Structures are given as C-alpha cells and as structure tokens.
Amino acid sequence: MSDQTISIIFFVLIIALTLGITIWASRKNKSTSDHYVAGGNIKGWQNGLAISGDYLSAASFLGIAGAISLTGFSGFYLSIGFLVAYLVVLLLVAEPLRNLGKYTFADMLASRFNKPSVRSAAALSTIAISMFYMVAQLNGAGALVGLLLGLPYTLSVVVIGILMTFYIVAGGMVATTWIQIVKAVLLIAGAISLSVLVLARYGFNPITLFNEVDSQLGSDMVLPPPPAGLVAGLDVISLNIALVLGTAGLPHILIRFLTVADAKTARSSIITATWIIGLFYLLTPILGYGAALIVGQDAISEANAAGNLAAPQLAEALGGPIFFAFISAVAFATIVAVVAGLVVAASSAFAHDFYSNVIRGGEASEQEQLRAARFTAVGISVLAILLAIPAASLNVAFLVALAFAVAASANVPVILLTIFWKRFNTTGAVAGILVGLISCIVLIMLSPNVMTGPNPEPPATPIIPIEAPFPFLYPALFSVPLGFLGCYLGTLLGGGGAEREREQGLQVSYDEIQVRSLTGISNIEQELQESTPQEEPRTT
Amino acid sequence: MERQDEWVRVERTSAFKELTRQRKAFILPATIFFLVFYFGLPFLTAFTSVLDANVVGALNLAYVYAFAQFVMTWVLMHVYVSRANRWDDLVDRARHEAAEGDGTSENGEAGRSSG
Numbered sequence A: 001m002s003d004q005t006i007s008i009i010f011f012v013l014i015i016a017l018t019l020g021i022t023i024w025a026s027r028k029n030k031s032t033s034d035h036y037v038a039g040g041n042i043k044g045w046q047n048g049l050a051i052s053g054d055y056l057s058a059a060s061f062l063g064i065a066g067a068i069s070l071t072g073f074s075g076f077y078l079s080i081g082f083l084v085a086y087l088v089v090l091l092l093v094a095e096p097l098r099n100l101g102k103y104t105f106a107d108m109l110a111s112r113f114n115k116p117s118v119r120s121a122a123a124l125s126t127i128a129i130s131m132f133y134m135v136a137q138l139n140g141a142g143a144l145v146g147l148l149l150g151l152p153y154t155l156s157v158v159v160i161g162i163l164m165t166f167y168i169v170a171g172g173m174v175a176t177t178w179i180q181i182v183k184a185v186l187l188i189a190g191a192i193s194l195s196v197l198v199l200a201r202y203g204f205n206p207i208t209l210f211n212e213v214d215s216q217l218g219s220d221m222v223l224p225p226p227p228a229g230l231v232a233g234l235d236v237i238s239l240n241i242a243l244v245l246g247t248a249g250l251p252h253i254l255i256r257f258l259t260v261a262d263a264k265t266a267r268s269s270i271i272t273a274t275w276i277i278g279l280f281y282l283l284t285p286i287l288g289y290g291a292a293l294i295v296g297q298d299a300i301s302e303a304n305a306a307g308n309l310a311a312p313q314l315a316e317a318l319g320g321p322i323f324f325a326f327i328s329a330v331a332f333a334t335i336v337a338v339v340a341g342l343v344v345a346a347s348s349a350f351a352h353d354f355y356s357n358v359i360r361g362g363e364a365s366e367q368e369q370l371r372a373a374r375f376t377a378v379g380i381s382v383l384a385i386l387l388a389i390p391a392a393s394l395n396v397a398f399l400v401a402l403a404f405a406v407a408a409s410a411n412v413p414v415i416l417l418t419i420f421w422k423r424f425n426t427t428g429a430v431a432g433i434l435v436g437l438i439s440c441i442v443l444i445m446l447s448p449n450v451m452t453g454p455n456p457e458p459p460a461t462p463i464i465p466i467e468a469p470f471p472f473l474y475p476a477l478f479s480v481p482l483g484f485l486g487c488y489l490g491t492l493l494g495g496g497g498a499e500r501e502r503e504q505g506l507q508v509s510y511d512e513i514q515v516r517s518l519t520g521i522s523n524i525e526q527e528l529q530e531s532t533p534q535e536e537p538r539t540t
Numbered sequence B: 001m002e003r004q005d006e007w008v009r010v011e012r013t014s015a016f017k018e019l020t021r022q023r024k025a026f027i028l029p030a031t032i033f034f035l036v037f038y039f040g041l042p043f044l045t046a047f048t049s050v051l052d053a054n055v056v057g058a059l060n061l062a063y064v065y066a067f068a069q070f071v072m073t074w075v076l077m078h079v080y081v082s083r084a085n086r087w088d089d090l091v092d093r094a095r096h097e098a099a100e101g102d103g104t105s106e107n108g109e110a111g112r113s114s115g
Helices: A005-024 A032-040 A044-055 A056-069 A075-100 A103-110 A116-149 A152-202 A206-217 A229-249 A250-260 A263-303 A310-359 A368-386 A396-420 A426-445 A478-495 A498-503 A510-519 A524-531 B002-011 B014-047 B062-100
Strands: A464-468 B055-056
Touching: A005 A116, A005 A250, A005 A310, A005 A368, A032 A310, A032 A368, A032 A426, A032 A498, A044 A103, A044 A250, A044 A263, A044 A310, A044 A368, A056 A116, A056 A263, A075 A103, A075 A229, A075 A250, A075 A263, A075 A396, A075 A510, A075 B014, A103 A116, A103 A250, A103 A263, A103 A310, A103 A396, A116 A152, A116 A310, A116 A368, A116 A396, A116 A426, A152 A263, A152 A310, A152 A368, A152 A396, A206 A263, A229 A396, A229 A478, A229 B014, A229 B055, A250 A263, A250 A310, A250 A510, A263 A310, A263 B062, A310 A368, A310 A478, A396 A426, A396 A478, A426 A478, A478 A498, A510 A524, A510 B002, A510 B014, A510 B062, B002 B062, B055 B062
Parallel strands: none
Antiparallel strands: none
16 A cells, blocks of 8 residues: 555545534534534533644644754744743633623624624624634645645645535534544644654653754754844744734634633633643654654755644654654644634624624524524635635745734734723724734735845745835734724724713723623623522512 | 613622732732743843753753743643632622622612722
C-alpha cells in the first residue's frame, strides 16, 4: 500500500467520523437557540474541550511547531501569549458576557445599548475578524491537503469549504461543538504521542533536548533574539498586546460562553480549557525542537517555507507513514473544525444581529431566523473560499496575527467599557468599534506586511512594492489605544450622556448592567418574588 | 421606571456591595499583576539580554520565565475560581435581601440614585 493510499484512508475515516457526528446532531438542531448556541445545554467539561478545540487551530499546531523548529525561542511567544490571554478572558470578560449575552457578542452590547447601529457595528467587526481567521485557516488547509493528497490548492480549498458548510447548515452549533470535542481529544493524543517519541530519543530529559539543540543547531536557537533597536523591540510588544488581548475579542471563542447554562459552568469550562491548552503549548518546544533535530531545518523549510509541515514531517520520521497519515488527518480535522466554529460565529452575527434584529426589527419568526442563519452560513463560506483562493501566496501567521489584532482593537475596548464604564454611550460604542477596526486594517495595509519594509525579513513578499510608511509589522500597540480613544471621544462628543440616553430609551441604566453582569439575574421581578420568604408573599 | 427600581434595590443590598467590593479588591490587583508579569518577558528580551543566562544546561532564564507564565496562569485561574465560587453565595444573599427588603424601602426614591 503506498503512503498516499494510507493518507487517503485516514482522511476518509476522519471525514466519515465528522459527518456521522453532524448527521447525529442534525436531529437535535431544531431551534435557533440550538443552531446558535447548542441550546445552552453544553456541560462545563465538554465546553472546555470545545474551547480548546476552537483555540488549538492550524496556527497553534502546525504554525507554532514550525516557527519553533525554524526560529527557536521567538516562536514560543505565541504559545505564552495565547495561554495568558485566558486570564483576561476569565477575570474580565467571560462571566459578564455569559450573564448579559444570548447568542452573539453583539447581544451583550445590545443588553445595554438599544440602538441598531451598535448591533450593526458589532456584527460588522465579528464578520471581519472571522473572515481573516477563516482565510488563514483555509489557506493552511489548502497547502496541507495539496501536499498530502496531491490535490491542487484551489480544489482542496473548495472541498474543505463544502464540507464545513455541510456541518454547519445541517448540524449547527451542536455538531460544531462535538466535532471540536472529538478533534481536541485526537489532537492532544497526537501531540502527546509525538512528544513522548521525541523525548524517548533524549532519555526522557527535556534538558538533554535543549542541550542537543544548543550544540547541534547553535545557541541562537535557544536564546531569545538579541535586542534589535526601538522599532523591532516595540514590534515585539505590539505582537504581545494583540496576543494577550485578542482572545477576549474573538467572536468564535466568546460565543462558547453562551453555550453553557450559567456563569459557574462558564468558569469551570475555562479551567478545563486552560489546562488542556497550557499542557498542549508546553509541548510545542518539544515538537519544534524535535522536528529541527530529527527532520532537519533544511528539510522543514523545503517542504514549506514557513515551517507549517514540521509536525507531520516529524511524525513521519518517528512513526512512519501510518503515524504521518494520522497526524495529517488530525491537522486536517483541526482546520475543518475551527473553520466551522468561525462560520457559526460569522453567520450568527449576520442572521441574528443584522437580519433579524436590525433589518426585521426583531420581528422575524423562529423559522425565518433559522433559514436566514443557514443561508448566511452558505454565503459566508462561499465568500471565505473566494477570498482564500487568491490568498494562496499570503503567510498564514500574518493573517492570524491580523485577526487577533483586529479583535483586540475593535472588540475588546467596547466589551470592557460596556461592563465597567458607567458613562459609556451608544456613540462611543459605535465609534470605538469602527475606529479600532478601521485603524487596525489601515495600519496593516501601510505596514511592511503589505508594502516594502526596512526590515530585512518581512513575513511575505510585498503586495504593493512601495516603501511602507508604517514601520511596524504588528499594529496593536497603536490600534488598541485608538479603539479605546474612539470609545472615549465618541462618548464625550457624541449625543447625550448616559443619563440622557437612558431617558430617551437608548440605553438601560448602568445599575441594571452592573447587577446583571455580576449576578446573572435577568428576569428580576420574577427572581425577586421567588426569593421572597414564603410566609409573607409580596407583590411588586 | 418600575423596572429600574428593582435593580437598584439589589444594588443597594449589603451583600451586593460586599460582592462588588470583594471583586474589585481581587480583580484589579490580579489583572495589574498578571499584565506586568506577562509584559515583563517581551520587554526584557526585546530591549535587554539579561535573560540570556543559562540556568540548567542550555536552558536559559528566558525559557524559565516563559514556563513561569504557565504556572502563573494556572495558579491565578484556580485562585480566581475558588473565590468566584464563594461570591456565588453573596449573589444569593443579595437576591434574598432585595426580596425581603421589598416594601421596607421607606423613601421610594431608590430609583433616582445610581450608586
């Protein structure tokens, strides 16, 4: 049996497994609530696994292992930032979001601000972030499948696109969640077995592995990159701002907290997720350095210039064609599952926020909403496929970093201020989202990511061959403060204060937001009556 | 403005005040701490070489600092969750206090304040 036949068998098995889950889930996918947030019935540990699944994308598994195998320590920044980001999510965002939101992140803003433009702006940023993220994943998937099965890039992207569309249209959030859970378990099993096989070669002592890297590949591979001036230094800070804040603004992660019953479950799901994600990221240096030593850096960069195939190559070197096929199939499942989660986030934003609440003014029936959500899922998928085809030459890491930076700039300021700032108003919310979103994208366009830079190693060949006016690769250092500034100035200059907006019915009182976000009480009259002692029933 | 009075009534209970006080006393310092600890690593590696020193074999301080971030994340996460689970009791108490306090707010002015 040829190696490619083995690969095909594993791919077919993985696809059959996910299709089976989807068909099973489609029988449970009946209401809009099922479709958007799995009816709010996901258990804590299940949701924790699903969050891990959403989070451990192609960028995490293929990208970080590849980056460490080629550049050493600087690749590990991604692991640390992606993990510590969960403290921002847990301490500041998750519980208020769970308590205020319903189906989407825009619902949470809408719980305070009663103005269609706030919802529209939030839907717009959700779709923009998801689209960048999706194009990145499809791009990676296309390269992976193309290399493993010999399919051309365009055909691979189209096949994956059709698969994920089917998962979502048929199975909604229920299917997406279970595909994530299965994939998370497979991915972790794969990463652990790869690491054990690597460590077995070095007497199960990670220090020996570090020593070998140091002596065979040079100390540059273990040491952090030397200081290279102010711009380069600030660029590192800027990348880290996007990494640590971005997660708290990623729509497909945020909606995961709406799939559970209460804040307590949201909390416990973050514990599960953070342990799994952290343990996984602790393995990335072993995978990366193992690949650099066992596969060899030349072979890795020859297969893919960004090192994206280092992990599958390592599997082949350690366990032969069957292990290679298994790891590749897991990587493929990873990409399909993450893209499915993104499509749910983006299509919910459009169908629930824009179509049903803004266009139809909240009048759309359950059936109409569900139909709209399914049509939008198809539309979003087609758009992502069309964008991913010409993006073949773009660097995957660049697109993911862009998604994180946009999330940190457009969504995070407005989420934090909605929860914590009493004077915040509707103009501030809209201004914050738009300023963060637009400044971030414009700065990327003007940076060495797109134009020619002074930097000797831009991540991609320049798309526009003129000198970049903005010298930084990562925009978050500027665009995140600009997002906050947009919120602040919008509030100060636009419309009435929070108090006047409340009288006009444009926002609810901050008293309500504070009590709701901290206690999870939503139907207050009823809940207070239920808490009243039985012997002296009272009415309101 | 009937609806708003109810929220203010919960907000004014001693249990809710205690909840916001305790949350702020934990979350503010904890957030400042983990952000400073987190950005310490990129600052020190991007602008200095102090973390280049080896600790054990070729394992250097930068990696040790990086692994310490993992430990910090897990520890802080568990500390937060154990507190948050206790705060749930305060939420229940606030609900009861607000319900019991129902007709007893002598001056019906509660709704006007926004404490």
